[in-house]
Amino acid sequence: MAEEDIDAIIRVRDITVQFGKTRVLDGLNLDVKRGEILGFVGPSGAGKSVLTRTIIGLVPKVSGRIEVFGVDLDAASSAQRRAVERRWGILFQQGALFSSLTVRQNIQFPAREYLRVSQRLLDEIMVAKLVMVGLKPEVADRYPSELSGGMIKRVALARALALDPELVFLDEPTSGLDPIGAGDFDELVRTLQRTLGLTVFMVTHDLDSLYTACDRIAVLGNGKIIAAGSIADMKASQHPWLQQYFNGKRARAVVA
Amino acid sequence: MSGDPTLERIAQGEGLALCAAGNWTARFAPALERIVSDAEKLRGSRPHIFIDVSQVASLDTFGAWLIERLRRSLSDAGAEAEIAGLSANYSSLVDEVRRVGPAPRVVSDPLSITGMLEQIGRTVAGIGSTIIGLVDMLGAVIAAAGNVLIHPRSFRLTSTVHHLEQVCWRAVPIVVLITFLIGCIISQQGIFHFRRFGADIFVVDMLGVLVLREIGVLLVAIMVAGRSGSAYTAELGSMKMREEIDALRTMGFDPIEVLILPRMLALVLALPILAFLGAMAALYGGGLVAWLYGGVDPEAFLLRLRDAISIDHFIVGMVKAPVMAAVIGIVACVEGLAVQGSAESLGQHTTASVVKGIFFVIVMDGVFAIFFASIGM
Numbered sequence: 058m059a060e061e062d063i064d065a066i067i068r069v070r071d072i073t074v075q076f077g078k079t080r081v082l083d084g085l086n087l088d089v090k091r092g093e094i095l096g097f098v099g100p101s102g103a104g105k106s107v108l109t110r111t112i113i114g115l116v117p118k119v120s121g122r123i124e125v126f127g128v129d130l131d132a133a134s135s136a137q138r139r140a141v142e143r144r145w146g147i148l149f150q151q152g153a154l155f156s157s158l159t160v161r162q163n164i165q166f167p168a169r170e171y172l173r174v175s176q177r178l179l180d181e182i183m184v185a186k187l188v189m190v191g192l193k194p195e196v197a198d199r200y201p202s203e204l205s206g207g208m209i210k211r212v213a214l215a216r217a218l219a220l221d222p223e224l225v226f227l228d229e230p231t232s233g234l235d236p237i238g239a240g241d242f243d244e245l246v247r248t249l250q251r252t253l254g255l256t257v258f259m260v261t262h263d264l265d266s267l268y269t270a271c272d273r274i275a276v277l278g279n280g281k282i283i284a285a286g287s288i289a290d291m292k293a294s295q296h297p298w299l300q301q302y303f304n305g306k307r308a309r310a311v312v313a
Numbered sequence: 314m315s316g317d318p319t320l321e322r323i324a325q326g327e328g329l330a331l332c333a334a335g336n337w338t339a340r341f342a343p344a345l346e347r348i349v350s351d352a353e354k355l356r357g358s359r360p361h362i363f364i365d366v367s368q369v370a371s372l373d374t375f376g377a378w379l380i381e382r383l384r385r386s387l388s389d390a391g392a393e394a395e396i397a398g399l400s401a402n403y404s405s406l407v408d409e410v411r412r413v414g415p416a417p418r419v420v421s422d423p424l425s426i427t428g429m430l431e432q433i434g435r436t437v438a439g440i441g442s443t444i445i446g447l448v449d450m451l452g453a454v455i456a457a458a459g460n461v462l463i464h465p466r467s468f469r470l471t472s473t474v475h476h477l478e479q480v481c482w483r484a485v486p487i488v489v490l491i492t493f494l495i496g497c498i499i500s501q502q503g504i505f506h507f508r509r510f511g512a513d514i515f516v517v518d519m520l521g522v523l524v525l526r527e528i529g530v531l532l533v534a535i536m537v538a539g540r541s542g543s544a545y546t547a548e549l550g551s552m553k554m555r556e557e558i559d560a561l562r563t564m565g566f567d568p569i570e571v572l573i574l575p576r577m578l579a580l581v582l583a584l585p586i587l588a589f590l591g592a593m594a595a596l597y598g599g600g601l602v603a604w605l606y607g608g609v610d611p612e613a614f615l616l617r618l619r620d621a622i623s624i625d626h627f628i629v630g631m632v633k634a635p636v637m638a639a640v641i642g643i644v645a646c647v648e649g650l651a652v653q654g655s656a657e658s659l660g661q662h663t664t665a666s667v668v669k670g671i672f673f674v675i676v677m678d679g680v681f682a683i684f685f686a687s688i689g690m
Binding site: 143155156157161168172173174175178180181182183184185186188189194195197198200201202203218220221248251252253254 | 338339340342343346373374375378379382402405406409410412413414415416417419653654655656657658
């Protein structure tokens with residue numbers, strides 16, 4: 058690690074994660090720079106979600122060091138940790154909306170807990186978030202079970218953005234959306250990144266997302282990052298999996 | 314960078330400039346809201362108002378919206394309000410919040426007499442539909458059982474055995490323990506009070522009749538409603554939430570036959586077994602206390618027991634058990650299938666399953682008491 062990137066918002070060093078005897082992540086290193094959209098790809102079951110969950114702190118690691126916003130999460134006091142948690146937002150794969158709360162309550166939940174502001178401001182900010190993620194304010198009083206899959210993703214994104222985080226984790230944001238919806242979602246992430254200056258860590262399988270939304274791509278294989286760089290770097294890589302992924306039939310269809 | 318947000322007022326001839334500075338971000342939202350509410354009181358005082366945001370250190374949705382809100386409320390009052398000094402980064406954010414309209418109002422029903430009366434009416438009507446639902450489920454289960462009798466191959470033995478293990482075998486320790494303790498308590502209380510009349514020995518009559526006819530089966534049924542009825546409701550409810558039951562139906566399987574019949578059958582087999590074990594444990598506990606506390610030695614206890622009870626008492630208890638099991642099972646399955654999409658709904662229906670299950674068990678017990686009294690058993 059000769060070149061320490063000062064601007065790295067997430068710094069992952071030598072992370073090892075093990076479930077029983079299977080080693081999922083094996084001495085993995087990764088930097089995410091401030092203000093970029095990092096696309097994170099890899100074969101199914103390679104441990105993409107595990108890495109995300111390890112960074113967030115939901116999965117315990119065997120060894121290694123994780124710094125987010127320059128704070129070492131293992132050494133951080135609980136107050137420091139909470140401060141970090143307020144600065145990131147997470148979109149889970151299935152949305153993970155609170156099923157017994159309405160859309161309004163879901164989006165207001167983090168702000169209501171952390172900020173002492175009036176109900177009026179909470180309502181106004183809730184509408185602002187809904188507009189930002191491309192939903193009509195009328196959905197505010199529906200329950201998650203009354204929403205379509207795409208709407209759930211959008212509401213979950215609105216909730217992830219509730220406290221105006223600097224860093225957003227998106228776990229397969231476009232999976233289960235139709236291509237037009239997925240394209241809109243990529244566009245949305247791009248716009249939000251520009252307007253709010255977000256850093257985005259996006260786990261995805263969607264080649265279109267990689268082409269249109271991501272600034273940089275990191276590829277996971279055998280528990281390590283096997284390549285990181287722009288789309289052009291990926292296509293030039295000699296790694297067989299990358300060759301197949303970026304130059305395969307589906308990839309050619311995307312470029313054409 | 315001092316950090317705290319400020320809004321300075323600078324008079325400019327006819328107009329007024331409001332200079333925003335500091336961090337206009339979510340972290341400072343409470344302070345920001347106060348500042349903006351204060352500034353909104355300026356409405357109507359000046360014809361021209363500039364909101365200068367060039368000194369703002371950082372801006373997010375909260376800050377951008379509050380600035381936009383200030384601009385709107387000032388211009389609503391007739392002033393010419395403008396936002397000036399936006400950097401390119403922030404102007405797109407302000408454009409974004411400019412699209413925000415008013416928040417939809419929360420529709421909440423005000424408390425009123427008519428509303429309360431309506432609620433009572435709906436609850437009463439709900440009781441009717443509960444009973445219809447139970448009868449409906451009973452019919453569906455009987456139909457499925459008939460179908461299985463005609464086509465024995467469609468019977469799910471593995472599933473039934475699995476549920477039998479869950480509701481019967483695994484319930485044995487707790488059922489035996491609790492009924493044993495209840496037997497001890499009945500016996501101790503009986504001896505304590507009967508001793509005053511010198512009628513210690515009659516505790517055996519009381520224990521025998523009470524345990525075999527009522528307590529044994531009733532107590533076990535209540536425990537099973539709490540232990541297995543709730544589990545059935547939660548299982549079926551979460552399957553309903555995840556569309557698993559719909560998936561089953563679309564594959565051409567009848568959820569009643571696949572999911573509910575094995576559970577019902579397991580429960581109907583389990584409850585008599587548990588009730589029998591429970592009754593034995595209660596008699597054993599009662600006998601033990603009678604011996605250690607009341608000085609009734611085991612031989613005398615057994616002799617007295619043989620005189621006090623007849624096989625009728627035992628039959629009365631055992632006949633009730635499968636019927637109570639069916640009631641618990643039907644209630645649990647109806648509630649499970651009634652679960653809607655939220656975690657809260659799952660909780661409500663699981664609670665309702667146990668409450669209704671216990672209620673109907675006690676009602677059934679009363680009906681049985683009248684029936685057996687009239688046929689002289």
